[in-house]
Amino acid sequence: MIMNKNTFNTKNNSVKTKEGELILDSHKLSYHYDRIEAWENGERIAPISVDMSLSRACGAMCSFCYAMMQEPQERANIKTKDALNLLDDFAAIGIKSVSLVSDGESTLSKAYVPFIQHAANIGIDVANATNGWEFEKEKVDQVLPHMTWIRFTVAAGTPEGYSKIMYKGPEHTEVFDRAMKNIRYAVELKKKLNLNVTLGIQMVLMPDFKDEILPFAKLAVDLGVDYGVIKHCSDDEVGTLGVDYSKYEEMFPLIEEAELMSNDQTKIIAKWNKIKDKGVSSYNRLYGPQFLLQLSGSGLIAPAGQFFNARYSKFHMGNLTEERFIDIFKSERYKKIMDYIASPNFDAQNMMGTLPITHYINEALNDHITGKARIIPNNGPKPLHVNFL
Amino acid sequence: MFKNFATTKTALTGEKWKSLTKKDRIELIMKELKNKNLENFEVFDVPDDGRIVFKVLESIPSNKRGLMLLDIEEQLKTNIDKGLTVWLEPIGDKSKLRNLRGITIN
Numbered sequence: 001m002i003m004n005k006n007t008f009n010t011k012n013n014s015v016k017t018k019e020g021e022l023i024l025d026s027h028k029l030s031y032h033y034d035r036i037e038a039w040e041n042g043e044r045i046a047p048i049s050v051d052m053s054l055s056r057a058c059g060a061m062c063s064f065c066y067a068m069m070q071e072p073q074e075r076a077n078i079k080t081k082d083a084l085n086l087l088d089d090f091a092a093i094g095i096k097s098v099s100l101v102s103d104g105e106s107t108l109s110k111a112y113v114p115f116i117q118h119a120a121n122i123g124i125d126v127a128n129a130t131n132g133w134e135f136e137k138e139k140v141d142q143v144l145p146h147m148t149w150i151r152f153t154v155a156a157g158t159p160e161g162y163s164k165i166m167y168k169g170p171e172h173t174e175v176f177d178r179a180m181k182n183i184r185y186a187v188e189l190k191k192k193l194n195l196n197v198t199l200g201i202q203m204v205l206m207p208d209f210k211d212e213i214l215p216f217a218k219l220a221v222d223l224g225v226d227y228g229v230i231k232h233c234s235d236d237e238v239g240t241l242g243v244d245y246s247k248y249e250e251m252f253p254l255i256e257e258a259e260l261m262s263n264d265q266t267k268i269i270a271k272w273n274k275i276k277d278k279g280v281s282s283y284n285r286l287y288g289p290q291f292l293l294q295l296s297g298s299g300l301i302a303p304a305g306q307f308f309n310a311r312y313s314k315f316h317m318g319n320l321t322e323e324r325f326i327d328i329f330k331s332e333r334y335k336k337i338m339d340y341i342a343s344p345n346f347d348a349q350n351m352m353g354t355l356p357i358t359h360y361i362n363e364a365l366n367d368h369i370t371g372k373a374r375i376i377p378n379n380g381p382k383p384l385h386v387n388f389l
Numbered sequence: 390m391f392k393n394f395a396t397t398k399t400a401l402t403g404e405k406w407k408s409l410t411k412k413d414r415i416e417l418i419m420k421e422l423k424n425k426n427l428e429n430f431e432v433f434d435v436p437d438d439g440r441i442v443f444k445v446l447e448s449i450p451s452n453k454r455g456l457m458l459l460d461i462e463e464q465l466k467t468n469i470d471k472g473l474t475v476w477l478e479p480i481g482d483k484s485k486l487r488n489l490r491g492i493t494i495n
Contacts, residue, residue, distance in 0.1 A: 042391045061486045068482040068492050073448045075483065168489070238495060285395050300451060309494070311442075311479035314458035319451040333456045340459060342392075345466070345474070347399040370395045 014383060015267050017226060019198065021383040024229055025271045027360040031386050033377035035291065036368070044335060045290055046094040049389050051305070051357055053102035053297030054078050054109035060131045060175075062155060062166045064204045064233045067103040069240055069353070070308040076299035076321040083111035084118050086295075089326040097125035097148070097387035101357075102305055104297030107134040113142045120146035125387045129153060129202070131166065132179040132186075140186050147197045148385055151229070152183050154201040157215025165209065180223070187224050198384060200227040205275075207247035210254060217258035217268045224265055230255055231271040235279065236306065236353040243354075245278040279354035283366035286341040286348050288358030291365075292389045295320065301328055303341055306353040315341070361389050402439035402472030411435055421468055422461065439472040441465065 013025035029036060038045045056075050058067065090098060098119055100106035107130050109115075119126035127149040135152075144150075156162040159177070160170035167175045183201070190197055201223065203209070203216045213230065220228025235243040255270045262268045289303035296308045299321040307315040315337050318328040328334055340346055348362065356362070367373040409417070414435040422430070434442040449457060462475040481494045 040391050056483075058484065059486070061484075061490060063490055065487060067484075068487050068490070069479075069494060071480040071482050071494075072451075073454075073480065074451070240492060240494060283395070284399060309479050310477050313445075313449070313454045313477045314462065314475055316451050316455045318455075323452060328452075333452070336459060337455050339392075342394065344394050344397040344399055345462075351474070366395055369391075369393050 012383075013273065015227070015269055017198075017267055017384070018264065019196075019226070019384060021381075022198070022227065022267070022269075023383050023385075024227070024269050025273050027364050027389050028383060028386055029291070029361055029364055029389065030375050030378035031382060032291075032389075033375070036365075036375060039287075039290060040369070044330075046329070047289075047291055047293040048095070049097045049099065049292045049387060050090060050095055050295060051099045051101050051292060052295035053100060053104035054083060054106040054111050054115060055104040056297040057108050058105040058131075059108070059133060060105070060153075060166050061168065062153070062204070064155070064165070064206055064241065066234055066236075066241075066305070066353070069236045070103045070296065070305060071310065072296060072298050072300045072308050072316070073310050073313070074298065074300075074319075076319055078109065078111060078297065078299050078321055080111040080114050082299070082321050083109075083115045086320055086325050087115065087119050087122060087124060089324055089329070090124055091122045092326055093329055095124065097127070097385075099127040099129070099388060101129040102294055102297060103308060105131060105134070106297070107139065113139065116143045116146050125385070127151075127385070127388060132182045133175060135182045135186070137182075137185055140182070140189060144186060144189055144197055145193065145195055148388070149198040149200065150186065151200045151202050152179065152225075153204070154179065154183075154216065154219065154228075155203060156209060156212035157217070157219040158212065161209070161212045161215070165212075183223055183225065198227070199225045200229055201225050202229045202231060204233050205230050205248075205251070205255075206233045207244055207251065210251045213251065213254045213258050214261075217261040220268060221261055221263060221266045226265070227267045227269055228258075229269045229271065230258065232274045232277075232279075232355055234306075234353055234355045237350055243279065245354075248275050248278065274355050274359060277355060277359075281348050281355070281359065281362065283362050284347045284349060285343070285366065286346060286352070286358070286362055287365040287369075288356075288362040289341065290338055291361055292358050294357065301325070303337060304352065304356050304358060306356050400466070400471045402437070402470050406439065406470040406472065407437050417469055418465065421465060425461070427461075433478045439470065440474055440476055442476045442478055444478045
């Protein structure tokens, strides 16, 4: 079945799937209005969600990888005990979800399986973005029943394109084969156990990859995952990756064609809002990190992943391997740094990279407090992954 | 209560700062910071836009560096130019594999 325009809810760009309403190209702040009120009252609020990694290590070498620009002064090793303490601190202050994404490949960490199981046991929703290379049967069996979503990074639809973008060259298709085998197993297990987990694949689109758009969509459908998402590529404020945002527009017809390949099982979704923003933010101040905090696989805590590099040391709050997260959260430095990025001393348009993970909520909170578009509490049916902003 | 600076203009450097030579800017900064015991700090770059990029010879503990650098910035803003901002020299990716991509951090 071809997805028609009625499949989209234009209000929040959600997509209707077999399992519920999926929001990838917007935010879910309206379902957490109590925290918005507390923030407006000047309270120190616990983030709703944390995006983090259990390691800085990764076996891939994706040409679009922002982690290349995220090297901090030190790389501490996050031990299993640190990771479990972190989750206990999250629960104590009211953090509702954690996604293992950020600046490393968390499946490589020894803490990976216990972290996911412990999060689920204490009521924190947990998710993961991974290249899937180390996501083999034994690991999948242990974590899949506990997870809300998994998003596999699949840079291209052809084995050669995938291996060129994510690894050493087009001849190294063994990495593609390995990833596909592991993704197919996860899809099978989900069906077999009727698990409540969303499985997706993601293409980080750079203009050079345009020939991979349609093969990517076809691959998503072939794998039988719940969605294939096409998103922009972020770059830092000095253009280190050389992303040419002016070239995205000429790819729009291909992206639209890819979306039409959606069927009942698999939705092809583009993050149009971010793609069309051309790397320019509409806001100057940064409010999103108070709601969605990022932690580095080096243990470093900073308001946003784009601040992990030593360049942004004035935003470094501490390291979770050296002190408990709850103490950092309650510290003067946490408040002072969050206040700074919300002050006229900071400008998101030229002091940080483009389209950060908090982009949708930065924009929504800015529009909210300037009165451009107030966020309205939503007490209706909850979308999928409501605790992941 | 929440302080709303959403529409406040970002502080920019004044003409006086822009008219100074690189040498004069560095001298001004070091003079301002001489009582702060910052032996391990060197000024790495001072472009017109107000960024002051320090090279730090010895790593500052992660739980100290944020507040320390914000304090330095506040002092420079107050005493030299409100548009000044403090940054450190960036560090390149330590992944040998990803370095094969040839990306350099400036």
